[in-house]
Amino acid sequence: GAVVSQHPSWVICKSGTSVKIECRSLDFQATTMFWYRQFPKQSLMLMATSNEGSKATYEQGVEKDKFLINHASLTLSTLTVTSAHPEDSSFYICSARTAKGNEQFFGPGTRLTVL
Amino acid sequence: AQTVTQSQPEMSVQEAETVTLSCTYDTSESNYYLFWYKQPPSRQMILVIRQEAYKQQNATENRFSVNFQKAAKSFSLKISDSQLGDTAMYFCAFGGEYGNKLVFGAGTILRVKS
Numbered sequence: 001g002a003v004v005s006q007h008p009s010w011v012i013c014k015s016g017t018s019v020k021i022e023c024r025s026l027d028f029q030a031t032t033m034f035w036y037r038q039f040p041k042q043s044l045m046l047m048a049t050s051n052e053g054s055k056a057t058y059e060q061g062v063e064k065d066k067f068l069i070n071h072a073s074l075t076l077s078t079l080t081v082t083s084a085h086p087e088d089s090s091f092y093i094c095s096a097r098t099a100k101g102n103e104q105f106f107g108p109g110t111r112l113t114v115l
Numbered sequence: 116a117q118t119v120t121q122s123q124p125e126m127s128v129q130e131a132e133t134v135t136l137s138c139t140y141d142t143s144e145s146n147y148y149l150f151w152y153k154q155p156p157s158r159q160m161i162l163v164i165r166q167e168a169y170k171q172q173n174a175t176e177n178r179f180s181v182n183f184q185k186a187a188k189s190f191s192l193k194i195s196d197s198q199l200g201d202t203a204m205y206f207c208a209f210g211g212e213y214g215n216k217l218v219f220g221a222g223t224i225l226r227v228k229s
Contacts, residue, residue: 043206043207043222
Protein backbone atom coordinates (compact mmCIF):
# COMPACT_ATOMS: atom_id res chain seq x y z
CA GLY A 1 0.00 0.00 0.00
CA ALA A 2 0.81 3.74 0.01
CA VAL A 3 2.22 3.96 -3.49
CA VAL A 4 2.90 7.27 -5.17
CA SER A 5 3.73 7.52 -8.84
CA GLN A 6 5.22 10.33 -10.90
CA HIS A 7 5.09 10.89 -14.61
CA PRO A 8 7.24 11.36 -16.53
CA SER A 9 10.33 9.92 -14.87
CA TRP A 10 12.60 11.91 -17.16
CA VAL A 11 11.86 14.82 -19.45
CA ILE A 12 14.03 16.92 -21.73
CA CYS A 13 12.66 20.17 -23.05
CA LYS A 14 13.81 23.28 -24.85
CA SER A 15 14.32 26.55 -23.06
CA GLY A 16 11.16 28.63 -23.01
CA THR A 17 8.72 25.75 -23.10
CA SER A 18 6.50 24.52 -20.26
CA VAL A 19 6.63 21.10 -18.68
CA LYS A 20 3.98 19.37 -16.57
CA ILE A 21 4.82 16.70 -14.00
CA GLU A 22 2.08 14.53 -12.52
CA CYS A 23 2.02 13.02 -9.06
CA ARG A 24 -0.57 10.37 -8.23
CA SER A 25 -1.43 8.49 -5.08
CA LEU A 26 -2.41 5.05 -6.36
CA ASP A 27 -4.03 3.38 -3.38
CA PHE A 28 -4.96 6.10 -0.92
CA GLN A 29 -6.50 9.54 -0.82
CA ALA A 30 -3.90 12.26 -0.47
CA THR A 31 -5.34 15.32 1.17
CA THR A 32 -1.93 16.97 1.12
CA MET A 33 0.84 16.70 -1.41
CA PHE A 34 4.30 18.18 -1.31
CA TRP A 35 6.71 19.13 -4.07
CA TYR A 36 10.45 19.05 -3.55
CA ARG A 37 13.46 19.93 -5.62
CA GLN A 38 16.76 18.14 -5.19
CA PHE A 39 20.19 18.90 -6.61
CA PRO A 40 22.82 16.13 -6.85
CA LYS A 41 24.12 14.96 -3.47
CA GLN A 42 22.02 17.55 -1.67
CA SER A 43 18.99 17.40 0.53
CA LEU A 44 15.37 17.82 -0.52
CA MET A 45 14.21 21.41 -0.71
CA LEU A 46 10.49 21.88 -0.16
CA MET A 47 8.97 24.03 -2.87
CA ALA A 48 5.30 24.00 -1.97
CA THR A 49 2.52 22.28 -0.10
CA SER A 50 -0.80 21.66 -1.80
CA ASN A 51 -4.09 20.69 -0.22
CA GLU A 52 -6.84 19.21 -2.35
CA GLY A 53 -9.16 21.89 -3.64
CA SER A 54 -7.20 24.87 -2.42
CA LYS A 55 -4.28 26.99 -3.55
CA ALA A 56 -0.78 25.76 -2.91
CA THR A 57 1.39 27.30 -0.23
CA TYR A 58 4.81 28.16 -1.59
CA GLU A 59 8.02 28.29 0.39
CA GLN A 60 9.93 31.51 0.56
CA GLY A 61 11.94 32.16 -2.58
CA VAL A 62 9.89 29.87 -4.81
CA GLU A 63 8.21 31.70 -7.70
CA LYS A 64 4.58 30.67 -7.74
CA ASP A 65 4.06 32.00 -11.26
CA LYS A 66 6.89 29.87 -12.53
CA PHE A 67 6.05 26.68 -10.66
CA LEU A 68 2.31 26.21 -11.00
CA ILE A 69 0.82 23.60 -8.70
CA ASN A 70 -2.64 22.16 -9.01
CA HIS A 71 -4.22 19.64 -6.65
CA ALA A 72 -7.58 19.10 -8.26
CA SER A 73 -8.39 15.69 -6.80
CA LEU A 74 -7.50 13.53 -3.84
CA THR A 75 -5.21 11.42 -5.99
CA LEU A 76 -3.57 13.86 -8.37
CA SER A 77 -1.33 16.88 -8.11
CA THR A 78 0.54 18.50 -10.97
CA LEU A 79 3.59 20.74 -11.11
CA THR A 80 3.99 22.85 -14.22
CA VAL A 81 7.32 24.52 -14.83
CA THR A 82 6.50 27.48 -17.05
CA SER A 83 8.98 29.02 -19.48
CA ALA A 84 11.66 26.60 -18.36
CA HIS A 85 15.30 27.63 -18.41
CA PRO A 86 18.49 25.59 -17.96
CA GLU A 87 18.71 26.62 -14.30
CA ASP A 88 15.38 24.84 -13.72
CA SER A 89 17.07 21.54 -14.55
CA SER A 90 16.82 19.42 -11.44
CA PHE A 91 15.25 16.38 -9.83
CA TYR A 92 11.68 17.00 -8.70
CA ILE A 93 10.08 14.75 -6.10
CA CYS A 94 6.50 14.70 -4.86
CA SER A 95 5.13 13.16 -1.71
CA ALA A 96 1.65 12.59 -0.39
CA ARG A 97 0.01 12.36 3.00
CA THR A 98 -3.41 11.24 4.19
CA ALA A 99 -5.68 13.43 6.26
CA LYS A 100 -4.73 11.89 9.57
CA GLY A 101 -1.30 10.61 8.75
CA ASN A 102 2.01 12.19 9.59
CA GLU A 103 4.11 10.06 7.28
CA GLN A 104 4.82 11.20 3.75
CA PHE A 105 4.94 8.69 0.92
CA PHE A 106 7.32 9.65 -1.85
CA GLY A 107 7.12 9.34 -5.60
CA PRO A 108 10.11 8.08 -7.58
CA GLY A 109 11.00 11.54 -8.83
CA THR A 110 11.24 13.27 -12.19
CA ARG A 111 14.48 14.36 -13.77
CA LEU A 112 14.03 17.57 -15.75
CA THR A 113 16.67 18.67 -18.22
CA VAL A 114 16.20 22.01 -19.95
CA LEU A 115 18.35 22.58 -23.01
CA ALA B 116 11.59 27.09 13.27
CA GLN B 117 12.79 23.54 13.39
CA THR B 118 16.26 22.58 12.21
CA VAL B 119 17.82 19.19 11.60
CA THR B 120 21.58 18.68 11.57
CA GLN B 121 23.47 15.72 10.20
CA SER B 122 27.14 16.30 10.90
CA GLN B 123 28.54 13.38 8.92
CA PRO B 124 28.58 14.12 5.17
CA GLU B 125 30.00 10.71 4.30
CA MET B 126 30.64 7.45 6.08
CA SER B 127 31.81 4.02 5.11
CA VAL B 128 31.50 0.64 6.78
CA GLN B 129 32.60 -2.88 6.04
CA GLU B 130 29.96 -5.40 5.12
CA ALA B 131 28.50 -7.17 8.18
CA GLU B 132 29.70 -4.49 10.57
CA THR B 133 27.68 -1.91 12.48
CA VAL B 134 27.49 1.80 11.75
CA THR B 135 25.76 4.70 13.48
CA LEU B 136 24.55 7.83 11.71
CA SER B 137 24.07 10.95 13.80
CA CYS B 138 21.23 13.44 13.78
CA THR B 139 20.37 16.31 16.06
CA TYR B 140 17.40 18.62 15.84
CA ASP B 141 16.01 21.71 17.40
CA THR B 142 12.36 22.38 18.17
CA SER B 143 10.15 23.96 20.76
CA GLU B 144 7.34 21.47 20.15
CA SER B 145 6.68 18.70 22.65
CA ASN B 146 4.91 16.26 20.35
CA TYR B 147 6.51 15.45 17.02
CA TYR B 148 7.79 12.67 14.81
CA LEU B 149 11.26 11.80 13.61
CA PHE B 150 12.12 9.80 10.54
CA TRP B 151 15.09 8.26 8.80
CA TYR B 152 14.78 7.99 5.04
CA LYS B 153 17.08 6.14 2.69
CA GLN B 154 17.72 7.32 -0.86
CA PRO B 155 19.60 4.72 -2.91
CA PRO B 156 21.10 5.46 -6.33
CA SER B 157 17.63 5.04 -7.85
CA ARG B 158 16.73 8.20 -5.89
CA GLN B 159 13.48 6.69 -4.58
CA MET B 160 12.96 7.89 -1.01
CA ILE B 161 12.34 4.92 1.29
CA LEU B 162 11.22 5.19 4.89
CA VAL B 163 13.63 3.27 7.09
CA ILE B 164 12.25 3.94 10.54
CA ARG B 165 10.09 6.40 12.46
CA GLN B 166 9.86 7.47 16.06
CA GLU B 167 7.05 9.23 17.89
CA ALA B 168 8.45 11.70 20.40
CA TYR B 169 5.95 10.70 23.09
CA LYS B 170 7.23 7.13 23.04
CA GLN B 171 10.22 6.50 25.25
CA GLN B 172 11.02 3.17 23.68
CA ASN B 173 13.45 3.34 20.80
CA ALA B 174 12.05 2.17 17.47
CA THR B 175 13.53 -0.87 15.75
CA GLU B 176 13.00 -2.35 12.32
CA ASN B 177 14.98 -5.52 11.76
CA ARG B 178 18.62 -4.42 11.38
CA PHE B 179 17.77 -0.76 11.90
CA SER B 180 17.33 0.85 15.29
CA VAL B 181 17.41 4.34 16.69
CA ASN B 182 18.79 5.92 19.82
CA PHE B 183 16.29 8.64 20.63
CA GLN B 184 17.39 11.07 23.33
CA LYS B 185 14.58 13.60 23.64
CA ALA B 186 16.24 15.84 26.19
CA ALA B 187 19.41 16.03 24.11
CA LYS B 188 17.36 16.32 20.89
CA SER B 189 19.36 13.54 19.34
CA PHE B 190 18.12 10.82 16.99
CA SER B 191 20.83 8.51 15.73
CA LEU B 192 20.37 5.53 13.41
CA LYS B 193 22.21 2.27 13.97
CA ILE B 194 22.54 -0.19 11.12
CA SER B 195 23.62 -3.66 12.20
CA ASP B 196 25.06 -6.35 9.94
CA SER B 197 25.52 -3.83 7.14
CA GLN B 198 24.75 -5.06 3.64
CA LEU B 199 25.85 -3.80 0.25
CA GLY B 200 22.26 -2.79 -0.43
CA ASP B 201 22.42 -0.36 2.46
CA THR B 202 24.65 1.88 0.35
CA ALA B 203 22.62 5.07 -0.02
CA MET B 204 22.15 8.61 1.16
CA TYR B 205 20.37 8.73 4.50
CA PHE B 206 18.23 11.66 5.57
CA CYS B 207 17.01 12.45 9.05
CA ALA B 208 13.71 14.33 9.06
CA PHE B 209 11.51 16.11 11.60
CA GLY B 210 7.73 16.21 11.35
CA GLY B 211 5.49 18.34 13.52
CA GLU B 212 2.55 16.96 15.48
CA TYR B 213 -0.01 17.94 12.91
CA GLY B 214 1.76 16.21 10.06
CA ASN B 215 2.64 19.14 7.94
CA LYS B 216 5.89 19.63 6.14
CA LEU B 217 9.00 17.67 6.96
CA VAL B 218 12.30 19.33 7.72
CA PHE B 219 15.22 17.35 6.34
CA GLY B 220 18.84 17.24 7.35
CA ALA B 221 21.61 17.63 4.79
CA GLY B 222 22.04 13.88 4.49
CA THR B 223 24.81 11.35 5.06
CA ILE B 224 26.22 9.28 2.22
CA LEU B 225 26.83 5.75 3.48
CA ARG B 226 29.02 3.36 1.53
CA VAL B 227 29.10 -0.29 2.48
CA LYS B 228 32.31 -1.99 1.33
CA SER B 229 32.79 -5.67 0.62
